[in-house]
Amino acid sequence: MDPSAQERRRALEKGLVCEDPRELSPEFARSVEGLTRDIKDPVERLRFLRNSTKTIRQLEDQIPKVPPAARPLVYKYLGWRGLTMLKGDKAAGIRRVARGKIAALQIGIVLAGASLLLGASYGTLRLATSLGRRTPTVEARVHAEAPAKAPPRSTPTPEPEVLTQRPNSIWLVEQGRDYELYSNGLRIDTSQRVKGTRRSYALIDEASGNVLPLSSEPVGIVFHTTESDILSLEPENNSSLLRNSKNLVAYVKRHEFYHYLIDRFGRVYQILNDDSRANHAGFAVWANAGKVYMNLNHAFFGVSFESRFAPEGPLPLTEAQLQAGRLLTEHLVRRYDIDPKLCVAHGIVSVNPKTRKIGHHVDWAKNFPFKTFGLPDAYEVEPASVRLFGFGYDDDLAKAIGEPWPGVFKAEAELQKDALKSGQSTDALKQTLTRRFDLWFEEQSQATKSTTSSLITPAPAGPGVN
């Protein structure tokens, strides 16, 4: 990295966010400042300003395309939207008023049309979809514009080269009474391993809606955190750390929660053997290559890190856990020929079928280091829950993780387009889709039930498993 870039990066970090100091338009500043009067708490005020400016930055390329007369409305919209994101009881009034105002901002804003929606930044998608809900006229006023250019990205610093070797294949090097050692360095403690109910599950073909023949192969991985008490890694905590780990293993085993558990010291425990199901992601949906997986308990491995999900934070993992997690993933992916696109995080597959909301569990709804694990970024993928089944999200999710991950916005934009194409409102389309969810969920669970006597109904989503 050249010194000035490095300097800039550092300067920005100390500004607490990775903002760039490009021009904020005075109109925007004025409009946002007009809304801060009632925010009494400095932290909330800061949050509001940061959120608003962040969004405007994401929209920067698009703003010139908004007709000048409509720009103040966009700014106002962004401001009010920022207010809806304030936290805390004291801001409830402000949030309510802001929501009302947004509804009242009846739309003269026309962003360039559907073609633009595709290539645009996710901030735009968000704006376009939110606006679009109340703007049946969007389609009618499309301007023919070239697709938005992707903003130039600064190239990341190349990592220094390290002279290490990795085996080309992974084999079992040694097996002891209670451990297995693999050639990539993975060591699995098998002393607690038990046999559970055999995997057996039905998938749905996305195109036809048909139930496919039963299968018993593991196809993917869902990453979890245990959401248990986490102590800092210090010698004086040693006995407590050990105790926590031991109790956790026992607890997970008792409830058959996950296949693998990685404790704070990076020890990998196998709890359920690879042929068994685990109760880790019952109410969860994912789709890939035209196949829809509903209830991931059978088809997916549950791999859980002894950790507590911290949405704003850095990786809540120890170095040892990270390393162990990577090795385990590598091993499972190779051994079962798992499609990396089926390696996902609990937070992005979890749903609440009753409320039709995504993100029922939020572990790893943010910040799972897919890249470090050599996996494609599942946060960028349109989640089936939204795209195929019209699930939504509410303030609770925002409270837990802030904005949903980018795939959600993409999926919403696609839905929006579908709705426009078929001439129905997005809400109507979503209703149809959620009915489809009920149907498909029932079908696959019947198909699964008919062959196994075990309890396949997913455990009620509760505090039990994360």
Place this chain on the structure above:
Amino acid sequence: MDDRKDHLWKVQEGSEQAAAEDPSRGTPLGVDVGTSKIVAARRRTRGTETSMQLNAFIPVPFSRFTETILGQNEIPYFRDGDELIIFGGATERFANMFNVETRRPMADGLLNPKERMGTVVLESIMRGLIPKAKVQGEVLSFSVPAASEGREAELVYHEASLRRFFETLGYRAVAINEGLAVIFSELEDQNFTGIGISCGGGMCNVALAYLSIPSLLFGISKGGDYIDNSVGSVVDEPATRIKTIKEEKLDLTKAPADKLEKALHIYYEDLVESLVDSIRKAVAKADKLPRAHRPLPIVIAGGTAKPKGFKELFERAMKAKPFPVDISEIRVAADPVTATARGALIAALYEK
């Protein structure tokens, strides 16, 4: 001065909007790691609490007797071989008594590479102020100066050492520029738009932000210590003694009565002029400043801004030449010594 008071968390009244205390969720902390003082701030039900400790030490020869006296008087110290290292608030009194200089873990805003005991003492001082995190990963925001030319590498080292230390206490440590911290604590009413300056012992740090987003961050390696050292060499007295006199008596609105006071005035003027000059230059040079939608306020914090007449001195220097942006007001923070720490606390709560 009552040294023990330094350890007490003092509650600042008047901030009605305090977060309810919830010990199970831990408490984010703001820490100002300054050349001459370490200040910590946290939120309590009734407002913001701050506590501070002098960032200085003095070694004295070890003897059981001395150790007992220190212990009885609750003066913080630790033993290093055949020396006792006294640190914190009591240091200056001892230095003045023995007519020697205090030693400092930091110099010019950063860890002092020439001070062998620097890191150990700094960590002991901070341990006295900062409890271990109740919740692993609790956010702690600490102030760092802006990178000044030629000292980038030192800054990296400084920041990394502090971060590592706070992490051993169980925190997730986030650095915040000192000038920006002043904007966070002092310019809330202005939506964090304006110029924040912290005039400390080793440095003056300046930030210019619009709607909380910094557009310009820089510092000059001149501060209160520069005044103490310069005056000290003119009147041939230890800088520590000058510092004591400066803090107790200096009034910049009054004509100086003796040589020492005259020297204090001269170097104060010198400091403020170089500061204003460098701000003027930096603002004029910055090509990325947003178009301001209104005149900007300037707020000054830090111990060096405390003497009576400082604001007027600053205003005079501003008026001496045209300034590249419109300024709405110039003021000194109500509690200049804790402003950085309080701003860092806001950053920590925001990061939470």
